Amino acid sequence: MDVTDLRIALFSGNYNYVRDGANQALNRLxxxxxxxxxxxxxxxxxxxxxxxxxxxxxxxxxxxxxxxxPEYRWPLFIPRRVKKDIKAFRPNVLHIASPEILGHRAVTLAHKLDLPVVASVHTRFETYPRYYGLSFMEPLVEAGLRRLYRRCDAIFAPSDSMAQLLREQRMNYNVGIWTRGIDREIFNPERRDLAWRRSLGIEDDVPVIGFVGRLVMEKGLDVFSETIERLEKRQVRHKVLVVGEGPAREWFEGALPNGIFVGFQGGADLGRAVASMDMLFNPSVTETFGNVTLEAMACALPVVAAIATGSQSLVTEGVTGRLVRPGAINAFAEALKLYCADAEARRAAGKAGLEFSRHYGWDEVNQALVDGYLRVIRQRGSGKRVANSPVP
Structure with a gap:
């Protein structure tokens, strides 16, 4: 069996109606x-x-x-017409990409059809309640995720650090890696555009701290804004450039009155925006990989990030950037102050990040998942299905 024999039914709660890193990875796949x-x-x-x-x-x-x-949709169930379509398609593997009702129903259907089913993990959903005053629900969310992922033949994490966390959370015994790639045509240092920066009112010698992503609270917007406030109190010369849109934009603009907000940027415009920064600040703990971190590294930027899944597999402390304990405002401010004040430190970390990013190509990482599909199908066909949980 090879890739031409694969018939994959892919289930996603958001395949293309709202743009994010997860569904762009699925579309590339x-x-x-x-x-x-x-x-x-x-x-x-x-x-x-x-x-x-x-x-x-x-x-x-x-x-x-x-x-x-309301920009997101909550799938309810798999109706009869869709089940008929799935059976007519005759898949030989089911892939679930989000852990909501649709994912649970797809796993149940796979069991009824005696088909292998895999899941890809794209975000730390169990951390979301803390951003909405519902931290007490995190153990319940984690238990729900465990129930889903244990019923899969295998699950795939986007980084080694996330894979290890999934094992520690006892989500599944069979944890593979499907990482993320980089489009080097879009993300590279040559995209840097000082004229574009000047058009935004940024002087050539002013270090720019960048944020890239959807403007939602679970991206650590509160930590970002508090850290920038500390820098301003310490009179560290800098500008903040925010790339992205989302429901928390108004809040973020209020918290960063001196920030420059350029909204959503895509394709070459996104590459230009990232390369025109001088460092990326990513305080989020919800990502399982951190596409924006890798994109910044491919543009030769140092990265200051929270010690969290994803970032730990990309950023090498003191080499390609700085890793800081989540929520440690003073430590984040000190790390950013270093790169704002020391152009040589920025250059060295950016160069190291650029070299690291060269190992990530989309075709290579997607082939790794294809190999995972084929492995799971072979295991099911030989009756050697791996136990789906590391604990009884």
Whole structure:
């Protein structure tokens, strides 16, 4: 069996209606699979005006807007017409990409059809309640995730650090790696554009601290803004450049009155924005990989990040940037102060990050997941299915 024999049914709560790192990775995966001769069918909620055109064919599943976050959709179930479509497609492996109701129902369906099922883990959902005053719910969310992932033949993490966390959380015994790649045509140091910076009112010699991502509280916006406030009190010369959109933009603009907000940037414009920064500050603990961290490194930027899954596998402390205990405002401020004040330290860390990023290509990382699909199918066919949990 090889890639041309694969027939993959992919289930996602958000395949293309809101742009984020997870669904862009899924779309790159589908493009690669189709290019290699595999068959893929996507089952996801849809909207009339999605954020970007999808790779592959989507079969729409019913969904409702998420309370307080209506830009996202909550899949409800797999209706009869969709089940008929799945059976007609005749998949030989099911892939779930998000742990909501649709994912649970897809795993149940896989068991009924006696088909292997894998899951990819894209974010630390169990950490989300803390950003909405519901920290007491984190153990419940983690238990729900464990129930789902233990029922899968294998799960795939985007980084070694996340894979280790999943093992420690007893999510599954069979944990593989499906990391993320970098588009070097978009993200490279040559994209740096001083004229564009000047158009935003940024002088050439002023160090720019960048934020890139959706503007939602779970990205650590409070930690970011408090850290910048400390820098301003210490009279550290800098500018803040924020790239992204989201429901917390108004709050973030209020917390960063001197910040420069350029909204959503895509493609070459995003590459220009990132390369035109002087460092990236990523205080989030919710990512399982950190696409923006790798993109910044590919643009030769030092990265100051929280010690968290994803960042730990990308940033080498004192070499490509600084890793700081989550929420440690003073330590974050000191790390940023170093790179703001010392151009040679910025250059050295950026050069090391650029060299590190050269190991990540999309075709290579997507082939690793293809190999994982084939391995799981072989194991199921030989009756050697690995126990799906490291504990009884």
């Amino acid at each position: 589908v493009e690669y699979l189709l290019r290699q001769g595999a068959e893929v069918r996507i089952y996801s909620p849809t909207v009339e005006d999605p954020a970007f055109p999808p790779n592959g064919e989507i079969v729409s599943v019913p969904a409702l807007p998420v309370p307080k976050r």
